[in-house]
Amino acid sequence: MSRSLRLVLLFWLLVLALSACGSTALISRAAVEPAVISPNADGDTDVTRISYTIRRPSTVSIYFVDEAGNRHYFRREQPRAPRDYNVLWGGVIDGRVLPDGRYTWVIEATDERGRTEQATGTLTITNADTDPPRFENFAINPKVITPNQDGIDDRAAITYYLTKPVAEIQVYLLNPRQDPDEPNPKYPLAETERELKPTEPGFHFYDYDGGIDRGADPPPDGDYIVVAEARDFAGNHTVITGTLTIAQGGKPRAEIVRGEVTILNPVTGDRNVPLGGALIFTATVENYGKVPIRTAGPWPGTVYRSTQNFNTLAYETGEDSWFEQSGTWRFGLNFESNFGQDWPFRYAVGRREDLRCELVDGREQCFLDPGKRGLVYGTIIWEHIPPRNPFRIWGGLLHEDVEVVNNYADVQEVQVADPRQQR
Ligand SMILES: [Ca+2]
Ligand SMILES: [Ca+2]
Incomplete structure (x- = not known):
């Protein structure tokens, strides 16, 4: 056997040995690009692309460490099969755009044998829109309604002032009891028709009668949570809640x-x-x-x-x-x-x-x-x-x-x- 042939064999033996004990990189080709974003919904570098390849089944976390050392988790210990991943991210963690600053991004994977690897880099956030939409003077009046068309407390007025334009808005009644007989315990409310669109800033008004004037049976008697939630164009998300009780509800006959x-x-x-x-x-x-x-x-x-x-x-x-x-x-x-x-x-x-x-x-x-x-x-x-x-x-x-x-x-x-x- 020639010397060169022996070297080639040795090389392949090494490759086989390395792959057999699984010591190839767990994460490869990790990148966050662009490295500077301005998450303010103006259409200019509002988002960045997070991409990486996972080589063996792992649990993966992705987080951003701010200058004070706090971690902001985008993904937390999620199971990932080996393949390529990429996802767009607009600076939002838990419904809030992260404030301006320099962040260290970390993609961390742990394989089935408990070995952990990290890929890291830097991301800068500038001109972030961190002002969440707000529901000012959110009010429900009266707090108890009897939607039965008898002219007494048949309807509640739900009012608020929305502070900024939003991409999405939802106002609904939530049944906190989650009855098994009541599989869909969310009752959306339709805003009273006005010139102002539901997504526009300003004073908003819902005249809620349990749906009875449209011929629907009102939700079953009981206590409900009134939920209003809004998401602005940058991704800031706000939820506000109140309570409403329905009693003696139903179509009179x-x-x-x-x-x-x-x-x-x-x-x-x-x-x-x-x-x-x-x-x-x-x-x-x-x-x-x-x-x-x-x-x-x-x-x-x-x-x-x-x-x-x-x-x-x-x-x-x-x-x-x-x-x-x-x-x-x-x-x-x-x-x-x-x-x-x-x-x-x-x-x-x-x-x-x-x-x-x-x-x-x-x-x-x-x-x-x-x-x-x-x-x-x-x-x-x-x-x-x-x-x-x-x-x-x-x-x-x-x-x-x-x-x-x-x-x-x-x-x-x-x-x-x-x-x-x-x-
Ligand atoms: Ca921007
Ligand atoms: Ca009534």
Whole structure:
């Protein structure tokens, strides 16, 4: 064997021995380029590329050591298979852009036998945008809502002043209970439509009703965390939280039982009345939903003259609660060619004994609870002859400012006897 051949063999034996005991470099071709960045979202060297090759299965950490010696971890002990890696980084650690300064970057790998290697270099950060977006005067009012369309505390106003333009913004309710039955415990809030875009700085307003006005069921009753989070263009991320409690939430559901309204002349038992005579009526209202429904007088038993309506009665008696109120439920009678006031004859959906009445914010409020029925009855004195005679009359269940349930319930024909025609 020639001397040169022996040398070649020796060389290959060495190579084999070295690779057999795994002592080739664990990290190679490590680089962070460019070495100077200005993370301020102006489009000019805002990011750097971190690239490296891992030669054997390892756990890898990447961090930046500032001039005071503090480590800022970008990656921490993450398993890495052997291959090339590269990732863009814009100076953000834990939602904050690192401040200006000279940093030592460190890529550190530990293989399965516990051997650790490092690659290091220098990175300079200049003109960093370290000003995070802020939610000033973040407020939720009221803190407890009852989204059930009864006009009392049905909605919360969520307001804040956003201090700078942001790339992303999210406002949502978080269910801290993480119920297994409730797999998606995040409820996004839609900002109230205004000229200002959600991502623009300025005053922002969310009018939250649990989604009920769009026909959705509100989130289940309970305590929620209201979360607002924003990320600016440089990557600064801010989260602010508050609390909101939902109680008695749900779509109210009630009806006139069987759609029946009994209307008659109590003397003759039919629906013909002399001028000045009375018609009486009865109906039953049932709350078949899961939330109380709110009601207000005039109370069952009230006598209306045909030229009156609930507004004129409210004026005459000084009963403010008898005027139309958003969210109130009342039974009403309507008839053809009334005096322009729709549903002139309105009544509470039950007698006081059918209802639960209590003081809410210093005013008495009455509710028909779920599963309960209310009896409604009253008298109309026909002291005028409507332009159309005979005329049709019918019942309805009014959810004021929301909808009329059971419109045209039990349409019936009434005739007021005209004394002039009887001569
Ligand atoms: Ca820049
Ligand atoms: Ca309510």
